[in-house]
Amino acid sequence: MPEIEAVLSDIAAEMAARADRGDVVTYIPQLGKVDPRKFGLTIAMVDGRVFCAGDADEAFSIQSISKVFTLTLALGKIGDSLWQRVGREPSGNPFNSIVQLEQERGIPRNPFINPGAIVVSDVLLAGHQPREAIGEILRFVQFLADDETVFIDHEVAASERATGFRNFALANYMRSFGNLEHAAELTLGVYFHHCAIAMTCRQLALAGRFLACDGRNPATGHSVVSAERARRINALMLTCGHYDGSGDFAFRVGISGKSGVGGGILGVVPGVASMAVWSPGLNAAGNSRLGSIALEKLAKAMNWSIFSP
Incomplete structure (x- = not known):
């Protein structure tokens, strides 16, 4: 070798x-x-x-690499019941497709496309304020890296929120099918911030x-x-x-x-x-x-x- x-x-x-x-x-x-x-x-x-x-x-x-860590946390929180709200199949479509979400009645194809990761963020928000859920995610990543200097770039998070119209549409669409338990702006607050983790x-x-x-x-x-x-x-x-x-x-x-x-x-x-x-x-x-x-x-x-x- x-x-x-x-x-x-x-x-x-x-x-x-x-x-x-x-x-x-x-x-x-x-x-x-x-x-x-x-x-x-x-x-x-x-x-x-x-x-x-x-x-x-x-x-x-x-960005979306954070979805590996949020998926890990969500599975630790609610186990395999997560798969009642998110699928496990490749999407074959762009990561922010709303067409597929319509066809499959608000159930995202997998946890790594945007709607799937938004549902995962909704799971992590349960029982918390957005700030608490964001803190839990950041501490978990810092723990895994054994490095407390890992941080959230708040300028990137604000930039995502200011231009995240498609993600707001995806979140509200899933809520119309009952697959989002919190207001879109709360769940997306968690989502935008964990995507803005800098490492x-x-x-x-x-x-x-x-x-x-x-x-x-x-x-x-x-x-x-x-x-x-x-x-x-x-x-x-x-x-x-x-x-x-x-x-x-x-x-x-x-x-x-x-x-x-x-x-x-x-x-x-x-x-x-x-x-x-x-x-x-x-x-x-x-x-x-x-x-x-x-x-x-x-x-x-x-x-x-x-x-x-």
């Missing part, structure tokens, strides 16, 4: 030289200000070693490591979730983690992954490592263009596809 440091260095150098970096998202104005030349990559091995390249210690908006690649890779370790936090040995639940979250990341580009990511990269429109991707190879990559330019499906290419090259070089013998 090649040395990880050499592989990382080669990938970072190649990504720095590429001109086809994709397009930075502009419908959230604050994200449109990010430098498209940025690239960071961190690998957190299950044995505790951590390898970094590029801008791995610069914080970025994780570095290093922090994100460490926060995701429990999914590579049968649900355990390897730093403490304590269980975060059961091994079965970790496997199921990984399965959802593989099949649904890249929206309508999930099949292509599984085909080319072959690992569980969750993307965000901030340009980040969290990847998991069970029993081996978790990894985080960041490159702000997106492809047509709304996933990091160079981040996807970098993980494809990494998985191939290290033989880390979960389908490899």
